[in-house]
Amino acid sequence: MAFKYFIGDDVYTISGAEVEYNLQSGLAPKNKVxxxxxxxxxxxxxxxxxxxxxxxxxxxxxxxxxxQGPVFNSRNSFSLKAKF
Structure with a gap:
């Protein structure tokens, strides 16, 4: 779920929560989501x-x-997306 707030006609901010699934095979299933x-x-x-x-x-x-269990994720990440 994300919220968009338009600052101008073509510039906006995004904030919200998202679910991420880690595909690394070495992790236990409870640590992947x-x-x-x-x-x-x-x-x-x-x-x-x-x-x-x-x-x-x-x-x-x-x-x-x-x-099953909570896992702390200490990694910060940045993303650059192009949507069309």
Missing amino acids: MTRLNFGVGHEVKPNLFLELGYKPGIGTASPNVL
């Missing part, structure tokens, strides 16, 4: 072309509702 916070900014380049820069701080934990 994490709920993370996501913050970012976006720009509408053309009517159907968006560029987004995101940041996920390393404060997420695994979702106890999805799999």
